[in-house]
Amino acid sequence: MSVFPYLVAAWLLGIGLWGVISSRNYLHLIMCLTVLQGSTYVLLLSVGYLSHAKAPIFADITTKSRVTDPIVQALTLTDVVVEATIVAMLLALVIQANKRYGSIDPDEMRRMRD
Amino acid sequence: MSQLAPLAVGIPLLGAALLAAGHKLLGRAGSDLLALGLALASAVLVLILLVHVGSGLSIYWFGGWHPRQGLAVGIDFAVEPIGAALAAFVALLMVVALLYSAKTEGVEAPYYHVLMLTFMTGMIGFCLSGDLFNMFVFFELMSVSAVALIAYKVREQAAIEGGLNFAVINSIGAFLFLLGIGLIYAHTGALNLAQIGRTLSHYRNDRVVVVAFALIASALLIKAAIVPFHFWLDDAYAVALAPVCLLLAGAMSEMGLYGLGRVWYGVFGPVMGTQVHVVRAILVGAGLLTAVWGSAMALQQDHLKRLLAFVTIGYVGIFLTGLGLLTADGVAGTGVYVLADGCGKALLFALVGILQHRFGSVSQQRLHGRARGLRVTAAMFFAGGLLISSLPPFGPFLGKSMIEDAANKVGYGFVPPLIVLSSALAGAAVLRAGARVFLGWGEPSQQDAGGADEQTEPETEGQRDRTPPLMLVSCGILLAGTIGFGVWFGFADLAETAARRFISGSAYQAIVFGRAVGRIHATSASPAWYDWLYCGGATLLAVGFAALGLFGRRWGAGKLLDLGQRAMTPVRLVHTGRIGDYTAALSLGVGILGGLLVVTLR
Numbered sequence: 153m154s155v156f157p158y159l160v161a162a163w164l165l166g167i168g169l170w171g172v173i174s175s176r177n178y179l180h181l182i183m184c185l186t187v188l189q190g191s192t193y194v195l196l197l198s199v200g201y202l203s204h205a206k207a208p209i210f211a212d213i214t215t216k217s218r219v220t221d222p223i224v225q226a227l228t229l230t231d232v233v234v235e236a237t238i239v240a241m242l243l244a245l246v247i248q249a250n251k252r253y254g255s256i257d258p259d260e261m262r263r264m265r266d
Numbered sequence: 267m268s269q270l271a272p273l274a275v276g277i278p279l280l281g282a283a284l285l286a287a288g289h290k291l292l293g294r295a296g297s298d299l300l301a302l303g304l305a306l307a308s309a310v311l312v313l314i315l316l317v318h319v320g321s322g323l324s325i326y327w328f329g330g331w332h333p334r335q336g337l338a339v340g341i342d343f344a345v346e347p348i349g350a351a352l353a354a355f356v357a358l359l360m361v362v363a364l365l366y367s368a369k370t371e372g373v374e375a376p377y378y379h380v381l382m383l384t385f386m387t388g389m390i391g392f393c394l395s396g397d398l399f400n401m402f403v404f405f406e407l408m409s410v411s412a413v414a415l416i417a418y419k420v421r422e423q424a425a426i427e428g429g430l431n432f433a434v435i436n437s438i439g440a441f442l443f444l445l446g447i448g449l450i451y452a453h454t455g456a457l458n459l460a461q462i463g464r465t466l467s468h469y470r471n472d473r474v475v476v477v478a479f480a481l482i483a484s485a486l487l488i489k490a491a492i493v494p495f496h497f498w499l500d501d502a503y504a505v506a507l508a509p510v511c512l513l514l515a516g517a518m519s520e521m522g523l524y525g526l527g528r529v530w531y532g533v534f535g536p537v538m539g540t541q542v543h544v545v546r547a548i549l550v551g552a553g554l555l556t557a558v559w560g561s562a563m564a565l566q567q568d569h570l571k572r573l574l575a576f577v578t579i580g581y582v583g584i585f586l587t588g589l590g591l592l593t594a595d596g597v598a599g600t601g602v603y604v605l606a607d608g609c610g611k612a613l614l615f616a617l618v619g620i621l622q623h624r625f626g627s628v629s630q631q632r633l634h635g636r637a638r639g640l641r642v643t644a645a646m647f648f649a650g651g652l653l654i655s656s657l658p659p660f661g662p663f664l665g666k667s668m669i670e671d672a673a674n675k676v677g678y679g680f681v682p683p684l685i686v687l688s689s690a691l692a693g694a695a696v697l698r699a700g701a702r703v704f705l706g707w708g709e710p711s712q713q714d715a716g717g718a719d720e721q722t723e724p725e726t727e728g729q730r731d732r733t734p735p736l737m738l739v740s741c742g743i744l745l746a747g748t749i750g751f752g753v754w755f756g757f758a759d760l761a762e763t764a765a766r767r768f769i770s771g772s773a774y775q776a777i778v779f780g781r782a783v784g785r786i787h788a789t790s791a792s793p794a795w796y797d798w799l800y801c802g803g804a805t806l807l808a809v810g811f812a813a814l815g816l817f818g819r820r821w822g823a824g825k826l827l828d829l830g831q832r833a834m835t836p837v838r839l840v841h842t843g844r845i846g847d848y849t850a851a852l853s854l855g856v857g858i859l860g861g862l863l864v865v866t867l868r
Binding site: 165169182 | 399403417421423429430434440445447449451845849853
């Protein structure tokens with residue numbers, strides 16, 4: 153098991169956070185959030201990865217075969233679904249902001265309100 | 267009897283789906299009634315579970331996947347008394363909130379009802395879940411519903427911003443939670459709390475465990491809004507509808523702390539035993555900082571909901587202090603305090619909702635003296651202010667004195683004075699606002715705290731002549747709750763017994779793996795004389811601070827007030843309203859927590 157995927161996960165976490173911190177545009181910010189989320193996918197999948205193992209579908213392979221861990225894959229799938237809802241909700245809010253205020257720049261929106 | 271647990275979650279979820287599908291048949295009144303009925307059904311189910319479980323633990327295995335050969339691979343609901351009590355509290359609070367919002371304008375059937383029901387489902391599921399990943403899923407269900415409810419008044423810019431702040435920060439929290447779950451799964455190959463705890467007990471404490479704990483704890487502290495993770499809270503609570511605020515302030519903030527207690531005692535506590543002093547110091551330190559920070563910020567606010575949001579932050583800080591003592595007494599005190607104070611904060615939000623309904627504003631400056639005619643509302647508001655500043659011998663007093671005693675027992679003698687300070691400041695903020703709005707005392711507040719957004723949000727609904735009786739009835743129920751938890755003889759003993767069960771990770775594991783564990787019964791010492799002194803003192807101080815705030819300038823203490831204002835300036839300036847800044851603070855907090863735990867690892 154290589155340490156490489158964990159480094160990738162840490163890297164995605166880092167740049168995702170930095171993107172959210174430095175963003176000047178809500179749409180860009182939400183995309184950074186999905187990058188950040190990528191780190192969870194990479195971490196979960198690499199936790200369950202085995203080299204030279206098959207996918208854990210026991211239709212055409214014997215139950216004794218060497219397979220990757222299906223649990224983390226199920227977790228990742230759930231994670232995708234859950235976060236898709238959040239991102240959809242966020243994008244809906246951004247559309248509302250754009251419709252009503254013609255801006256999706258957080259700083260500009262605040263200036264308008266002040 | 268444990269079969270009832272999934273029903274308590276399934277019934278409102280299914281009901282919400284049916285409501286969404288069939289709202290045309292039901293109309294507004296039907297939606298109100300159905301939602302109310304579903305919430306009530308959940309409440310009854312959870313209450314039956316609570317009575318049945320007593321001081322024990324009741325496990326429900328989904329699909330009958332019981333542990334085999336000492337290995338738990340199934341997913342379970344683990345109902346223990348504190349979780350069941352919290353779930354029951356959530357459901358009852360939801361009943362009150364739906365009663366409060368019944369027949370009011372400004373909410374639309376069925377969207378509002380569906381969201382409220384899924385919100386409640388998420389919270390109840392979170393309380394009952396015995397599986398780390400299911401905790402995450404319910405945590406997210408709760409967050410998604412909360413985002414939609416917070417940004418409900420989507421025509422207002424502040425509502426959009428509040429919703430975005432909440433959603434982004436809490437999503438980052440969710441990712442941290444999941445990263446922590448991934449690490450702990452990699453380490454133990456398990457997701458069931460009891461199974462993880464049992465596997466970890468064969469290991470030594472190491473960096474993976476500590477980092478996983480730091481990540482999961484950060485996620486839960488973000489939900490609880492502990493400094494420096496708290497910035498999203500006031501932006502969100504300030505814009506949410508009043509009935510939603512009832513649940514947000516009364517229950518959602520506390521969910522994070524409940525989760526923290528559950529993962530600490532069930533999973534990490536035993537293996538991280540060598541670091542227990544460090545964890546205690548960090549949690550109590552963060553709790554006290556939050557307690558004082560939130561309450562001090564509450565005094566700076568003109569916007570009533572924002573004021574109460576900061577009061578909420580302050581009180582969550584006290585809860586974390588109690589929980590963070592990591593003793594049974596601390597947990598028991600926190601439990602009592604959460605229920606009593608949750609009612610108190612919900613009451614205040616509900617009363618502010620009445621002001622908003624009547625006068626279309628929640629600004630102290632605009633409402634100055636205008637609410638003179640609302641006698642009942644005023645009386646309840648002042649009662650609420652006195653109660654949350656821990657007026658003996660009612661609910662918040664009982665909880666707080668238990669926490670203070672627990673702190674003295676572990677040698678943290680500096681905790682009680684700081685808690686007194688925090689509740690005095692929070693009480694003062696509420697009482698001063700009440701005196702301005704309901705009595706017209708003092709000059710109209712001039713402060714321009716935290717930017718101009720404090721004067722925004724003119725409610726479109728305009729002015730009305732009467733308060734709907736259902737709103738007042740709901741407030742009455744909440745007031746009765748705040749008072750009742752303190753004068754209910756034997757409540758403290760029940761809490762103490764439940765807390766003993768809660769902190770025993772080994773007994774939890776034993777029961778999950780099918781072994782019987784003896785019943786326990788504990789009694790709680792009644793509040794000592796100095797508790798009466800402390801808490802009575804806090805109430806008196808609150809009244810004093812409020813008076814100083816109202817008449818200080820007339821009494822020639824203007825310099826003192828200006829000094830206080832100036833001292834708070836940097837704290838106010840940190841609350842910028844920018845997601846980027848909040849995320850930076852959050853990252854710093856995670857870094858500090860993880861760093862401290864890794865550095866002190868032996």
